[in-house]
Amino acid sequence: MFYKGWYHFFYQYNPNAAVWGDIVWGHAVSKDLIHWLHLPLAMVADQWYDKNGVWTGSATFLPDGNIVMLYTGSTEEAVQVQNLAYPADPSDPLLIHWVKYPGNPVLVPPPGINKKDFRDPTTAWLTSEGKWRITIGSKINKTGISLVYDTKDFINYEKLDGVLHAVPGTGMWECVDFFPVSKAQENGLDTSVNGPGVKHVVKVSLDDDRHDYYAIGTYHDKNGTWIPDQPGIDVGIGLRYDYGVYYAAKTFYDQNKNRRVLWGWIGESDSEAADMQKGWASVQSIPRTILFDNKTGTHLLQWPVEEIESLRLKINEFNGVRIQTGSVIPLDVGPATQLDVVAEFKIDKEALEKTTGSNETFSCSTSGGAAERGALGPFGLLVLADDSLSEQTPVYFYIAKGSDGNLKTFFCNDQSRSSAASDVNKQIYGSFVPVLKGENLSLRILVDHSIIESFAQGGRTVITSRVYPTKAIYGAARVFLFNNATDASVTATLKIWQMNSAFIRPYPNDEKFLKDLKQM
Amino acid sequence: MTKIISLVIFHAVFSFTFLPVTDSATSLIETTCKQTPFFNLCVSTLQSDPRSSTADVAGLGHIIADSINGKAPATLNQIKGLLKSATDPNMQKALQSCVDSYNTIVQADIPVAFEAITKGDPKFAVDSAADAANEAQDCEKSFANPPKSPISDSNKNVHDLSVVLESIASLLL
Numbered sequence: 001m002f003y004k005g006w007y008h009f010f011y012q013y014n015p016n017a018a019v020w021g022d023i024v025w026g027h028a029v030s031k032d033l034i035h036w037l038h039l040p041l042a043m044v045a046d047q048w049y050d051k052n053g054v055w056t057g058s059a060t061f062l063p064d065g066n067i068v069m070l071y072t073g074s075t076e077e078a079v080q081v082q083n084l085a086y087p088a089d090p091s092d093p094l095l096i097h098w099v100k101y102p103g104n105p106v107l108v109p110p111p112g113i114n115k116k117d118f119r120d121p122t123t124a125w126l127t128s129e130g131k132w133r134i135t136i137g138s139k140i141n142k143t144g145i146s147l148v149y150d151t152k153d154f155i156n157y158e159k160l161d162g163v164l165h166a167v168p169g170t171g172m173w174e175c176v177d178f179f180p181v182s183k184a185q186e187n188g189l190d191t192s193v194n195g196p197g198v199k200h201v202v203k204v205s206l207d208d209d210r211h212d213y214y215a216i217g218t219y220h221d222k223n224g225t226w227i228p229d230q231p232g233i234d235v236g237i238g239l240r241y242d243y244g245v246y247y248a249a250k251t252f253y254d255q256n257k258n259r260r261v262l263w264g265w266i267g268e269s270d271s272e273a274a275d276m277q278k279g280w281a282s283v284q285s286i287p288r289t290i291l292f293d294n295k296t297g298t299h300l301l302q303w304p305v306e307e308i309e310s311l312r313l314k315i316n317e318f319n320g321v322r323i324q325t326g327s328v329i330p331l332d333v334g335p336a337t338q339l340d341v342v343a344e345f346k347i348d349k350e351a352l353e354k355t356t357g358s359n360e361t362f363s364c365s366t367s368g369g370a371a372e373r374g375a376l377g378p379f380g381l382l383v384l385a386d387d388s389l390s391e392q393t394p395v396y397f398y399i400a401k402g403s404d405g406n407l408k409t410f411f412c413n414d415q416s417r418s419s420a421a422s423d424v425n426k427q428i429y430g431s432f433v434p435v436l437k438g439e440n441l442s443l444r445i446l447v448d449h450s451i452i453e454s455f456a457q458g459g460r461t462v463i464t465s466r467v468y469p470t471k472a473i474y475g476a477a478r479v480f481l482f483n484n485a486t487d488a489s490v491t492a493t494l495k496i497w498q499m500n501s502a503f504i505r506p507y508p509n510d511e512k513f514l515k516d517l518k519q520m
Numbered sequence: 521m522t523k524i525i526s527l528v529i530f531h532a533v534f535s536f537t538f539l540p541v542t543d544s545a546t547s548l549i550e551t552t553c554k555q556t557p558f559f560n561l562c563v564s565t566l567q568s569d570p571r572s573s574t575a576d577v578a579g580l581g582h583i584i585a586d587s588i589n590g591k592a593p594a595t596l597n598q599i600k601g602l603l604k605s606a607t608d609p610n611m612q613k614a615l616q617s618c619v620d621s622y623n624t625i626v627q628a629d630i631p632v633a634f635e636a637i638t639k640g641d642p643k644f645a646v647d648s649a650a651d652a653a654n655e656a657q658d659c660e661k662s663f664a665n666p667p668k669s670p671i672s673d674s675n676k677n678v679h680d681l682s683v684v685l686e687s688i689a690s691l692l693l
Binding site (some may be wrong): 020074208 | 620621623627628629632636638639640641642643647648654661693
């Protein structure tokens with residue numbers, strides 16, 4: 001959230017180990033979502049109602065500018081309950097100290113709901129009756145659901161009879177997020193906004209497969225329900241925020257810049273033994289703005305926040321580079337471990353038309369990766385590669401032509417040769433990406449040592465990968481263009497920036513420094 | 521008359537509370553173990569622990585975690601002992617890698633699995649158990665042939681039990 005000049009980030013943290021457990025609320029602040037200052041833990045497990053974990057929660061801004069925080073506590077008997085907390089000192093822009101409401105918990109699992117299936121309350125939004133409404137994910141057998149509660153004071157709640165929505169077979173709905181998006185305008189909307197120019201998004205984190213799913217639909221305020229526009233891609237069975245490692249993501253309305261910002265947890269893809277030796281595990285993605293893609297009408301667009309551009313250093317431009325079939329072209333950009341890549345690809349039109357289609361279905365994850373040649377793909381970039389290409393992570397497009405002549409474009413990340421190490425994930429991630437008539441294929445990639453965030457078609461399809469090369473590191477990392485298609489040559493135009501490092505500072509034990517900070 | 525009736529009722533209530541529960545408990549053990557790839561290992565491990573007669577699925581998961589908690593530290597000690605007397609540098613390397621693997625199983629994987637099952641966030645138990653199985657496998661793979669693995673049986677046991685734990689934790693999702 002953005003409060004008195006600072007972006008605040010509260011996160012699930014284990015102070016004792018580089019694995020999950022002993023969860024408390026970590027806290028960090030930033031002026032620009034890029035450079036961060038660590039603050040003391042915001043909340044620890046010091047009450048009976050959160051003794052076994054201070055879990056996920058959400059902040060709501062009241063009309064007077066004050067904040068209320070609702071969060072899930074795992075009680076000393078491991079029951080999941082919802083608790084209320086608020087800043088101890090609202091005049092402190094750093095919001096260092098928090099107070100837990102003495103009457104906690106404010107919500108306990110209702111009848112018919114398992115006491116371990118009731119967690120992650122959302123930010124509240126105003127109903128047409130002027131009450132606050134929240135939703136909390138749960139499940140009944142294997143049907144994922146989201147319960148709805150109305151409140152006037154965040155202390156007393158009335159549960160609505162139905163649920164916001166339910167989808168059979170999806171299992172437990174964690175970290176439910178519910179928010180409006182503008183159909184036509186390129187700005188974010190406050191969570192309470194509703195109206196004809198607005199669609200609502202329901203997002204869930206599925207416990208069963210550890211992926212975040214979303215669907216776009218219509219919210220009915222009268223009875224607190226939501227209906228998807230396309231039941232075939234309903235929440236949990238359709239589109240994902242990210243086809244790689246990305247979970248428990250959450251949005252907030254940034255009133256500072258009138259945008260909705262999405263933030264997700266990127267876990268590790270290495271072994272826990274490695275995590276223990278590293279002494280840390282898990283990172284946050286670069287924050288992304290979220291917009292409704294009114295060109296497709298079915299997708300959201302995610303894009304790294306503009307502040308990331310402040311880390312751009314030296315630029316290298318490559319215009320109209322022709323990549324013949326079966327070739328790899330090195331791009332001389334200097335050290336290639338911290339990069340921002342913006343690329344556009346044009347594929348040989350004749351080949352697109354001439355190639356015979358087939359009935360074969362393609363999927364990134366079951367394909368042979370970038371080494372498997374098709375008529376019209378794969379082509380793209382090789383990042384975190386070494387000179388000899390013994391290690392490489394292809395980020396690429398693959399165009400499949402159906403027997404009806406229709407083209408379908410896929411966007412993939414291939415980790416199969418990302419590292420010589422044997423204890424890391426080597427899967428191929430990806431998905432179909434809608435490409436509309438007249439659009440070139442476009443790509444944005446943020447490379448940061450072991451993290452790759454890649455965005456296709458302006459953020460219609462996004463893949464985040466964790467890779468752990470042993471050779472393609474630091475000064476030995478390179479980036480290449482490649483085209484492994486058999487029939488079509490490709491022309492690429494790119495801008496590649498070296499990226500500076502962000503400053504992430506520990507909490508200073510310095511009164512004067514803090515005093516100066518608060519006056520910024 | 522009323523005294524006899526109340527005695528009969530008391531006796532009936534008394535009998536019912538002490539009905540043997542083994543039948544229903546056995547079938548929970550069986551239905552649970554059928555959903556793991558190592559049915560026999562799962563059943564024998566659970567049945568050898570008296571708590572299994574009254575445990576729910578989460579409780580059965582705890583019992584398996586406990587079993588790994590018994591085997592893994594013992595294997596770790598065995599590895600450390602072998603390391604002390606090892607002279608072949610390849611053997612030393614493999615054993616050292618196994619020390620790392622088993623330290624992870626004992627210090628991270630099993631405690632996380634326990635906590636996650638208890639607190640009702642079983643996906644962390646699934647991931648940790650999967651990691652434990654991988655660690656045991658990594659240890660076994662670190663022995664080329666030669667040197668032959670001196671702890672194959674223990675590695676297989678820990679691996680298979682971890683896979684059982686992963687399957688049981690998945691049932692809780």
